[in-house]
Structure formats: C-alpha cells, structure tokens
Amino acid sequence: MQLNLNPPTGVGPLCFGMAIADAAEVASAWGEVRVGQPAQGSTAFKVLIVHPDFEVVLLADDGETLTGVETWRFENEEADVQVEFDGMDVFRTPAHDLIQRISEAGHEADTSDDEVTVYPGLALLLSRETSREAPLDPHDGHPRYVHYALAAPSEYFD
Numbered sequence: 001m002q003l004n005l006n007p008p009t010g011v012g013p014l015c016f017g018m019a020i021a022d023a024a025e026v027a028s029a030w031g032e033v034r035v036g037q038p039a040q041g042s043t044a045f046k047v048l049i050v051h052p053d054f055e056v057v058l059l060a061d062d063g064e065t066l067t068g069v070e071t072w073r074f075e076n077e078e079a080d081v082q083v084e085f086d087g088m089d090v091f092r093t094p095a096h097d098l099i100q101r102i103s104e105a106g107h108e109a110d111t112s113d114d115e116v117t118v119y120p121g122l123a124l125l126l127s128r129e130t131s132r133e134a135p136l137d138p139h140d141g142h143p144r145y146v147h148y149a150l151a152a153p154s155e156y157f158d
Contacts, residue, residue, distance in 0.1 A: 001030065001051065003071065005085040008123040008154035011056075011069040016153040020047065020060040030056060038063065053079035059152075068152035073145065075132070083149065085124065095128050095146050096139045115142050120157040125150040 003012045010016050014023050024033050024047045031051035038045045043063025049056040053076055059068035071083045073091045083090045086105065088098055099117050102124075103109050110118040115128040127148040134143040 001080060002082045002084065003056075005069075005071070005083065005090065005124065005149060005151045007151040008156075010066075011071070011151050014058070014066060014069060016066055016068070018066050020058060020064060020066055023047070023058050023066040024049075027056060027058060051081070053081050068150055068156060071149050071151075073130075073147040085149075090126070090146055090149050092145070094137060094144050095126065095142070096137050096144075098146060099126065114140070118157060121154075123152045123154050123156050125152075125157075 005011055008016065013026050024035070027033070027047070027049045031049045034048040034050060036046040036048065044059075044061045045063065047058040047060070049058065054074040055072045057070035057072070058066055059070065061067040071090070074081050082092075086102070088101060090098065099109065102119065102122075107119045107122045110120060117126045118124075126146045128143040128146055130143055130147040132147075134145065134147070136142065137144040
C-alpha cells in the first residue's frame, strides 16, 4: 500500500474539507474503520483506520469535514506500506535526511522541539516521538526515523 502526503491538499485520495463520512468510506479500503466519539462539549472526533501493518487517523476537528490525516509508522520493518512526501519515504528515510531535504527544498521549519518538526507553510508535522524502542540517530541521539506524520490544510498551524 502506498499513500502520498500532499499537504495542504490531502493524503492519497482524501481531500481536506471533504465530508468525514465520505473520507472514512474511501479509507475503509485501507483497513478496519473505528469511529471515535467526541469529548463532552466538543464536536471534534477521530476516525481510526487499522491496517494490519500500520494506522491512519482521520481528524474531524469541526465534527463534519476532514481537517487532518495522521499516519503512524509500522512496527514490522517488512511492512508493505509506503508513505511518501515529495518522492521520499517518510518512515524509511532517516529523519535527519528527510528534514534536511524538505528544508533544502525551501520549506521553513519550526524545530523548537527536538523530536518534532513543523512546516507551517507546508501544513506538515513530522515527529520522532515514540513509546517504542527505536534505533537512535547518530547525529542527535533521537529516534532515527519519523514515527508520526500529520498532514493538514494550510490554516491548520496558524
């Protein structure tokens, strides 16, 4: 399975702003759909897509439309899953190299958190935070690979 992160437009066949029910229907081809409930006093909720090798979370911050897509790194290194941004494998390219290449392409990064890089103008967040044991990057001692990516519409990080 291959997914392309295309912020601020969408992820794969999903477009930000589409009805969350339609997004869940399209994403059901990727795995089991589990719809979360909004917290008390909120309309925001998540739709979890559970694939045998990894997870995708559809965000409905307004309770009606797709407002973001989280993709989570697989545990099985042999997983037949590829999440790409601009031709780069987000979860198999060392994070240091991935972040450097995105920045070299002219995208300004907020690196104020050592393990989270946000590209506000690109509407992309890459995180190396993980609760699992992970190989460390010799450059900085943090997890070597991105473990979570969030793609969203352009106004998401305003």
